Amino acid sequence: MKSAGNDIVALNAIDIQRTTSTAFYSKFIIPEERAFYQQPQFGAVPFQNFVWLLWSVKESAYKYLKRLQPDLVFSPSKLIIRNITVPHIQSTAEAAVWESGNKNEEFHTGEVISGTHRLYFRSKITGGFIASIVNDTPGFENVYWGIKSIQNTSYEHQSTEVREFILNKLRQILSVDNLRIEKTSEGCPVVFNAENLLDIAVSFTHHGYFVAYSFYSVSS
């Protein structure tokens, strides 16, 4: 069974001083993960970005696994990041709308382990956000990922915008119009075409002035 998981952290919505305090990051980053930051590849990465990168990967992995294990409780210290590779070229520029598809684009990548599950992540860091997705294969074949900036940060606006964003992409991919999103009792989003539940795992997220989706689909 395929699943999907993503997360986004708006960098203007975080408290840098709090983020970089040991009391904060040690709640979800274990010492072995903290040690990654000593690697030379992180030389140009601010520590607060490193902390929120790990958070976004763990949150994405939790969402992915929650659909497969509905009784799963979010336990970030048990979602263990095994390795991280920083892209050679890091572009911090961002467009109003960004969607995956450029095969030459490099991301932060690595693995995240939860019990017997091994997942792979891709993360995109700009001046405005840190966004991550996870998948069960490292190639992310048939995984769609989009990020969009929005006009205000109210929960209602974020919620409406992210649903419209993903539904527009799904309509384009599936060539159907009557799509809607609901959430299961466990909080996992599901897609209906009229009254038919579609076999598409979707995930969406919002924070500050950003919304993002990811989903797996073999239709194109």
Added chain:
Amino acid sequence: MDRTAILSELKKVLSPYTENKEQLNGITEDTDLIKDLKINSANLVDIIIDAESQYNIEIDFDAAEKMYNVGNCIDVISEKLNKTA
């Protein structure tokens, strides 16, 4: 401190992280921080840190992961307060 008093104090901890003040005023032990109060998951650690400060306790990894609804938050805080009493 009994559970009612902890709940009352907990509202102050949660307040900066939810837009829905009406829902916050009516929270019960079954209220889910994310689903009901619409708190962004990125603020969950802030809530744990603020709770530590509010109640002068330390909440470790294992306890923190239980704090996804109000009843569980009260369980954790109550247990930690009893240990420090």
